[in-house]
Amino acid sequence: GDSVTQMEGPVTLSEEAFLTINCTYTATGYPSLFWYVQYPGEGLQLLLKATKADDKGSNKGFEATYRKETTSFHLEKGSVQVSDSAVYFCALSGSDYKLSFGAGTTVTVRA
């Protein structure tokens, strides 16, 4: 079945540092890929998405590119802020229309 593997945390960074969270997937066909973010005490919010190979999703300074050849969808941000502290989930929606999540990566940004 479909599955998502993402870099486990926790990740601790200083403000203005570069952030990368690795995400790889296994799926048949051409899944849609998502990054969700969960701030403390809240539900999940969509951060960005990509629906076909070589698409780049971007939002709030975060970017991720759908790489079919490496089955990856790594999340990057060039300069993080304290307000980026959250749990980040990689997810895919595949041929069964269900959403499969990675384990989540906790990111803490220190001032």
Next chain:
Amino acid sequence: NAGVTQTPKFQVLKTGQSMTLQCAQDMNHEYMSWYRQDPGMGLRLIHYSVGAGITDQGEVPNGYNVSRSTTEDFPLRLLSAAPSQTSVYFCASRPSQGARNQPQHFGDGTRLSIL
């Protein structure tokens, strides 16, 4: 813009008790789902519904029951609570099952503790 509303936000139960977690959405979405979030395991699908009157099992359905009598509401019932059901529960919706390019909208969650 209410979106997806879950109640209660917090609940403590004793083993063997039953309860219903409420979920309502005001976006006229056909597809609704319930997940549980456990540390290190991401979110796992419990049950889902593709429209009123239609429900199906997800990855971890045992111990839970659902029904969908209206488009708006999708309650999750714990039949006889067990400590293993201690978790954070999220309800989510999207326009339709086939709209897999569309993101799901999540509620704020219900934090449930079973003693």
